[in-house]
Amino acid sequence: xxxxxxxxxxxxxxxxxxxxxxxxxxxxxxxxxxxxxxxxxxxxxxxxxxxxxxxxxxxxxxxxxxxxxxxxxxxxxxxxxxxxxxxxxxxxxxxxxxxxxxxxxxxxxxxxxxxxxxxxxxxxxxxxxxxxxxxxxxxxxxxxxxxxxxxxxxxxxxxxxxxxxxxxxxxxxxxxxxxxxxxxxxxxxxxxxxxxxxxxxxxxxxxxxxxxxxxxxxxxxxxxxxxxxxxxxxxxxxxxxxxxxxxxxxxxxxxxxxxxxxxxxxxxxxxxxxxxxxxxxxxxxxxxxxxxxxxxxxxxxxxxxxxxxxxxxxxxxxxxxxxxxxxxxxxxxxxxxxxxxxxxxxxxxxxxxxxxxxxxxxxxxxxxxxxxxxxxxxxxxxxxxxxxxxxxxxxxxxxxxxxxxxxxxxxxxxxxxxxxxxxxxxxxxxxxxxxxxxxxxxxxxxxxxxxxxxxxxxxxxxxxxxxxxxxxxxxxxxxxxxxxxxxxxxxxxxxxxxxxxxxxxxxxxxxxxxxxxxxxxxxxxxxxxxxxxxxxxxxxxxxxxxxxxxxxxxxxxxxxxxxxxxxxxxxxxxxxxxxxxxxxxxxxxxxxxxxxxxxxxxxxxxxxxxxxxxxxxxxxxxxxxxxxxxxxxxxxxxxxxxxxxxxxxxxxxxxxxxxxxxxxxxxx
Numbered sequence: 001x002x003x004x005x006x007x008x009x010x011x012x013x014x015x016x017x018x019x020x021x022x023x024x025x026x027x028x029x030x031x032x033x034x035x036x037x038x039x040x041x042x043x044x045x046x047x048x049x050x051x052x053x054x055x056x057x058x059x060x061x062x063x064x065x066x067x068x069x070x071x072x073x074x075x076x077x078x079x080x081x082x083x084x085x086x087x088x089x090x091x092x093x094x095x096x097x098x099x100x101x102x103x104x105x106x107x108x109x110x111x112x113x114x115x116x117x118x119x120x121x122x123x124x125x126x127x128x129x130x131x132x133x134x135x136x137x138x139x140x141x142x143x144x145x146x147x148x149x150x151x152x153x154x155x156x157x158x159x160x161x162x163x164x165x166x167x168x169x170x171x172x173x174x175x176x177x178x179x180x181x182x183x184x185x186x187x188x189x190x191x192x193x194x195x196x197x198x199x200x201x202x203x204x205x206x207x208x209x210x211x212x213x214x215x216x217x218x219x220x221x222x223x224x225x226x227x228x229x230x231x232x233x234x235x236x237x238x239x240x241x242x243x244x245x246x247x248x249x250x251x252x253x254x255x256x257x258x259x260x261x262x263x264x265x266x267x268x269x270x271x272x273x274x275x276x277x278x279x280x281x282x283x284x285x286x287x288x289x290x291x292x293x294x295x296x297x298x299x300x301x302x303x304x305x306x307x308x309x310x311x312x313x314x315x316x317x318x319x320x321x322x323x324x325x326x327x328x329x330x331x332x333x334x335x336x337x338x339x340x341x342x343x344x345x346x347x348x349x350x351x352x353x354x355x356x357x358x359x360x361x362x363x364x365x366x367x368x369x370x371x372x373x374x375x376x377x378x379x380x381x382x383x384x385x386x387x388x389x390x391x392x393x394x395x396x397x398x399x400x401x402x403x404x405x406x407x408x409x410x411x412x413x414x415x416x417x418x419x420x421x422x423x424x425x426x427x428x429x430x431x432x433x434x435x436x437x438x439x440x441x442x443x444x445x446x447x448x449x450x451x452x453x454x455x456x457x458x459x460x461x462x463x464x465x466x467x468x469x470x471x472x473x474x475x476x477x478x479x480x481x482x483x484x485x486x487x488x489x490x491x492x493x494x495x496x497x498x499x500x501x502x503x504x505x506x507x508x509x510x511x512x513x514x515x516x517x518x519x520x521x522x523x524x525x526x527x528x529x530x531x532x533x534x535x536x537x538x539x540x541x542x543x544x545x546x547x548x549x550x551x552x553x554x555x556x557x558x559x560x561x562x563x564x565x566x567x568x569x570x571x572x573x574x575x576x577x578x579x580x581x582x583x584x585x586x587x588x589x590x591x592x593x594x595x596x597x598x599x600x601x602x603x604x605x606x607x608x609x610x611x612x613x614x615x616x617x618x619x620x621x622x623x624x625x626x627x628x629x630x631x632x633x634x635x636x637x638x639x640x641x642x643x644x645x646x647x648x649x650x651x652x653x654x655x656x657x658x659x660x661x662x663x664x665x666x667x668x
Contacts, residue, residue: 001025002047002176002204004236006056009042016042017225018233019056024221026175029198029205031215031243034225036455036483038234040208044068044178047206060176065089067174069182073161076153080144083153083164084135087171091131094123102637109633116637117622120644126173129648138167141193141544142186143359159185170197179207183214184480187359188506192537193544210484213508215243222246271295310489312437312463317471317499318421319386320349324472324500325370330379332362332369338377339365341524349471351500354511356529356536357521358543363504366521367393367476370502390470392478397457402450406440406460407431409449413464438463439486454481462490471499479507508533597664604657611650618643 002024009017016039024030032040045051046058048066067087076083086092098119106112123129139149142163153164162185169177183191191214198205198218206223209215215222219242225234239246272295275288323346330343339362347353347370355363368374369381371391400409410431417423426434435445438459449457458481465473473494479487487507494501494514505511511518511533518536520529529536618639621627627636 001060003059004056005059007046007053007058008055008233009039009046009051010054011039011042015054015233017236020236021056022223022236022238024204024206024223024238026204027202028221029201029219030207030221030223030238031219032206032208032223032225033210033215033243033246033484034234035227035485036453038225038227040225041180044180044206044208047176047178064175065172066176066178067169067172068178069162069169069180070165073153073156073165078153079150080139080153080156080164080167081132081135081149084139084167084171085131087135087168088126088131088173090126090173091123091128094119094126094128098123105633109630113627113630113633113636116633117627117640120637120640124644124647129644130651131171135167135171138170138197141190141197142167143190145360163190166194170194174203176204176206177201179205179209181209182207183209183211183506186506187363187477187504188356188508188536189358189540191506192540196541210479210482210487211507211509212243212484212487217242219243224250268295309439310437310486312434312466312489313493314466314473314497314499315469318388318469319471321384321386321471323348323384324351324387325384326380326382327369327376328380328382330369330376330381332365332374333377334365338524340521340526343379343526345519345526347472347500347502349500351502352514352516353502354515354518355502355504355521356518358540361521362524362526363521364393364476366526367391367474367502367504370472371474387472388468388470389472389474390465390468391474391476392461392465393474393476394480396461397454400449400457400460403448405446405448406435406452406463407445409460409464410435410467413467417468434467435463455483455486458482459486466493473497473499473501475501475503475505477505478503479505479510594664597660601657601660601664604653604660608650608653608657611646611653615643615646615650618646 004020004022007017007020008015032043034040042051046053048068078086098116101112101115101119106115127134136146136149140146144160144163144167153161156164166179166182166185169179182194186194191211195214195217198207205218207215207218220240222239222241222243222245224237224239224246226237227234229235239249241249275292275295325347327343327345331338331341332343333339343366355366357363365374369376371389372381373391407428411428414423414426414431418425432445435441440456440460440463449460452460458478462478478490482490487510491510491513494510501514503511503515518529518532519526520536531539621639622636622643626632627639
């Protein structure tokens with residue numbers, strides 16, 4: 001188990017966690033929540049041994065393997081697949097030992113053979129032969145197409161490199177997995193996939209995230225960093241259940257705390273009244289003094305409240321056109337490649353649309369085209385009169401002037417709106433009040449943006465968008481780097497926003513709360529999605545688990561069924577046939593469906609028989625004394641490796657055999 005024992009952690013001279021004591025049992029999945037800067041990442045650093053505790057200790061079983069997501073990805077000529085495989089440290093160690101032994105064999109031939117046999121046996125035990133397939137599956141789940149897995153790490157951008165680091169962490173066969181904001185660089189498809197993966201993870205999981213749906217699905221405990229007292233370090237509280245359960249428990253705690261506060265206030269009022277009335281009377285002076293001491297020693301209970309630092313809303317959009325934007329047979333793409341074809345839709349003032357689709361399907365391409373940043377290759381884009389678009393995308397965070405302040409950025413925008421739309425220039429205090437709604441207060445509004453965190457930069461871009469009063473708001477992954485309170489404030493503001501909205505987001509809470517329609521971007525088209533986000537999850541699973549061979553079988557079965565149906569209609573239309581004829585036709589139809597399946601099963605069984613005989617022969621040889629004779633040292637390593645490869649191949653073929661048996665059962 002993992003234990004924090006009277007633990008105190010600090011960053012520099014600032015204490016972040018003080019005298020925390022708690023126990024996390026093996027196999028628990030713990031979601032970690034709390035305000036930014038509360039010390040969550042500091043705790044991870046201490047767990048990894050990168051930070052020494054000011055007081056107390058961290059205890060965990062000896063030999064526990066800890067996996068985490070690296071924040072940096074060094075440029076490398078390794079392929080993405082090889083980089084992911086590096087996450088399995090034990091695998092790489094065995095491979096290195098094998099390479100060393102083969103390059104510089106032990107002088108004793110018998111000893112050389114024993115070493116190779118042991119290493120190849122260990123390789124099979126840790127699943128080394130299946131490791132490349134496991135790494136490929138991880139990369140595919142995180143959005144890497146087959147061709148991308150062969151590209152060099154150095155060719156990928158920052159967001160993709162973070163996905164590579166995540167794949168490397170998941171590849172590690174760890175006892176403790178530490179994930180710090182794992183969804184920040186993922187799209188919704190990858191988020192849904194990693195949820196399923198983490199639900200099957202058997203080790204102990206600690207995950208920091210501000211995605212409430214994600215933490216709800218992957219956690220069975222919540223570790224809360226309570227910073228309700230701004231003058232004291234965070235208090236760590238462990239709750240049983242997922243995030244929804246945690247919120248319910250916190251609500252009860254607030255009610256209890258508020259009741260205790262009100263009761264204490266009545267006691268204080270009674271004591272103060274007694275002291276005021278009797279402190280001047282000699283006969284009551286001693287009692288008054290006693291109550292004064294009791295009042296001084298009383299540990300005050302604070303009123304229960306949850307203050308959000310964010311208080312903003314979208315102002316009423318300017319202009320109310322009947323149609324904001326229309327796409328008519330539009331094709332979009334880059335260079336000579338079309339990404340989307342024959343796109344047709346109209347955006348009305350009340351449109352509230354969430355875009356779904358796999359990574360690379362064209363969601364961001366579509367949003368860029370709606371924003372006017374990408375010209376259509378064919379077709380027509382028609383803007384309505386008085387259309388005012390505000391567009392949030394990650395690249396806009398990079399367009400902020402690092403040497404200028406938040407107040408300067410807002411003032412420049414205000415000046416521009418005054419010149420183009422005839423606004424009245426806002427006073428500086430009005431601008432400061434507006435920025436205060438996004439938690440830029442005091443001297444912070446005048447500090448250079450270059451010192452801002454990713455979350456603060458995202459908040460500033462959102463503030464500038466809100467200030468524009470758009471009637472069409474485009475948001476492409478707006479929640480990256482935003483904490484849970486800011487996400488909730490944005491959700492509430494979007495619910496009250498009176499303009500049209502198009503959102504691409506991996507945060508399902510925003511999609512559910514703010515969108516009335518879901519559009520699917522897939523197969524070079526854009527079309528309404530008939531279902532909700534749970535249906536989309538099912539659709540994704542179906543796409544992932546349906547290999548090409550199953551699709552071919554399904555197509556053949558459908559064709560056979562259609563042909564049989566057509567034949568039956570023709571028979572009924574021409575004449576009534578005896579039941580025996582219909583039964584015979586049905587038997588023939590089923591036989592036609594079963595024949596290719598049975599043929600493949602027979603072929604598999606024949607191949608399995610050969611492979612099993614070979615494996616048994618190798619097992620018999622490896623179990624004999626002759627295998628370890630000096631003269632057979634070279635053969636020992638080769639045959640051990642062959643045995644491992646045979647075992648992996650047999651496992652794959654047996655899986656196919658079971659699938660074919662299921663299909664055969666279905667057509668009987």
